Amino acid sequence: MRTFKLTIAYDGTAYAGWQVQCDKTTVQGTLENAIAQVTGESLRVLASGRTDAGVHALGQVVRLRTESLLEPDVLLRAINANLPQDIAVLEIEQTVDDFHPIRDVVRKRYRYVIHDGPVRDIFQRRYAWHYVRGRLDADAMQRAASAFLGKHDFRSFESTGAERLTSVRTVYECVVERGEPFEQGRGVQQIFAHPEDFITLEIEADGFLYNMVRAIVGTLVQVGNGRRPEAWPGEVLSAIDRRRAGPTAPPQGLFLQRVKYGLAPS
Amino acid sequence: MRTFKLTIAYDGTAYAGWQVQCDKTTVQGTLENAIAQVTGESLRVLASGRTDAGVHALGQVVRLRTESLLEPDVLLRAINANLPQDIAVLEIEQTVDDFHPIRDVVRKRYRYVIHDGPVRDIFQRRYAWHYVRGRLDADAMQRAASAFLGKHDFRSFESTGAERLTSVRTVYECVVERGEPFEQGRGVQQIFAHPEDFITLEIEADGFLYNMVRAIVGTLVQVGNGRRPEAWPGEVLSAIDRRRAGPTAPPQGLFLQRVKYGLAPS
Numbered sequence: 001m002r003t004f005k006l007t008i009a010y011d012g013t014a015y016a017g018w019q020v021q022c023d024k025t026t027v028q029g030t031l032e033n034a035i036a037q038v039t040g041e042s043l044r045v046l047a048s049g050r051t052d053a054g055v056h057a058l059g060q061v062v063r064l065r066t067e068s069l070l071e072p073d074v075l076l077r078a079i080n081a082n083l084p085q086d087i088a089v090l091e092i093e094q095t096v097d098d099f100h101p102i103r104d105v106v107r108k109r110y111r112y113v114i115h116d117g118p119v120r121d122i123f124q125r126r127y128a129w130h131y132v133r134g135r136l137d138a139d140a141m142q143r144a145a146s147a148f149l150g151k152h153d154f155r156s157f158e159s160t161g162a163e164r165l166t167s168v169r170t171v172y173e174c175v176v177e178r179g180e181p182f183e184q185g186r187g188v189q190q191i192f193a194h195p196e197d198f199i200t201l202e203i204e205a206d207g208f209l210y211n212m213v214r215a216i217v218g219t220l221v222q223v224g225n226g227r228r229p230e231a232w233p234g235e236v237l238s239a240i241d242r243r244r245a246g247p248t249a250p251p252q253g254l255f256l257q258r259v260k261y262g263l264a265p266s
Numbered sequence: 267m268r269t270f271k272l273t274i275a276y277d278g279t280a281y282a283g284w285q286v287q288c289d290k291t292t293v294q295g296t297l298e299n300a301i302a303q304v305t306g307e308s309l310r311v312l313a314s315g316r317t318d319a320g321v322h323a324l325g326q327v328v329r330l331r332t333e334s335l336l337e338p339d340v341l342l343r344a345i346n347a348n349l350p351q352d353i354a355v356l357e358i359e360q361t362v363d364d365f366h367p368i369r370d371v372v373r374k375r376y377r378y379v380i381h382d383g384p385v386r387d388i389f390q391r392r393y394a395w396h397y398v399r400g401r402l403d404a405d406a407m408q409r410a411a412s413a414f415l416g417k418h419d420f421r422s423f424e425s426t427g428a429e430r431l432t433s434v435r436t437v438y439e440c441v442v443e444r445g446e447p448f449e450q451g452r453g454v455q456q457i458f459a460h461p462e463d464f465i466t467l468e469i470e471a472d473g474f475l476y477n478m479v480r481a482i483v484g485t486l487v488q489v490g491n492g493r494r495p496e497a498w499p500g501e502v503l504s505a506i507d508r509r510r511a512g513p514t515a516p517p518q519g520l521f522l523q524r525v526k527y528g529l530a531p532s
Contacts, residue, residue, distance in 0.1 A: 011388050085391045122277050125351045
């Protein structure tokens, strides 16, 4: 039996989230089926955390324990050949037997993309929240976001229903930026016809509570649209009361960007 | 009766191309249906040119002649409200009655995106040709592409079946570039996890023959993969013989980027 660390990406649009559910198509179930095609094993994989329906991943980490004797690169190609086009294994490496993809997380990084242009961006409709009530003040959102830095009890930004020992988390980075126009005629990013119509939040922490990023985004948007002052998100945080936060932002703008483990670069 | 110039974008994935066909869903038919919902008119619109099934547009231009008395911005919002999420009207402006979107074209610009990374990019699967036979030499393709600059008979790069008076076209720009890595943590383009795995061709001309861009891309790829020397695309061009060119590249990498008319900036 060997233990592998898989880094996978998925477009969450077509899935009822990560976690296996008996009557729905999930990313986990689809990945396990692809692995079964390759190794013949009916097994369960374990991810660094669940993602909700419609949420995407650029670098989800999944533990695979298998009896298969295939070389890692052969395993990667074989699993990818059995996956649909909206899930891909990006990397695979053998790791220690006691690797635990939830317990051993050191940092996680999410990004959330908001589109506040007047006309929908048809190529980003599955990958951004189209905010249609006017322009958001990204600079004010960035100033307000600094309240989240450091070690806090984030219970105000947690949806109920998740198991966790504590709601204290440490946020290492929380940056809100408006996308900048790109030089004409360069790079593949030109598919963003109006990059200045996009606002991106990137947040890195030692862990996240259930729906924490989407609640933080929904709260910062109340500052961006001028309904709340810049100091308000900090007050919501201090209140330790879920009813104080803004509405939860929709799933399609959210990406699990990467998960870091231990001291090794990953 | 007023004449409007509409600039529209569409994701061609779900459509059997631009042009109305009785038994298939097309971009033109879908747009005409949306306009009918708004103005009550059963009318035909005219585009700067057809696009094939699976081909996208960032800035297709469409002529609309309507009896509607709605203001342009009201018309834009109303049509967009009746369009599906994969088609959008970006701009609308009233223009002269004798505006002809095909005859009056001064320049058209297309882009074509190739992904030559080893693992598929799940977020770009509808918007790039995944070339799986190894790394392409983008610099060699760029050098070979210079043969297309200027006024030539492009019959070697034309699929049969299209009506046109002449197969002579003038290419003003033809640039092949590998996408460059972006600074970490900046901008919405981070969804391209490996921008260095993308090659983009941008080509601008006074007009294009049927399938010309895709035939040019298919021919340049034969240089990029080392099967043909850099001088070969120029030889194919001089031969004025369709059988000499490389295979036609698939549609999903192709974008109609913009169409220019007259002297006014557009």
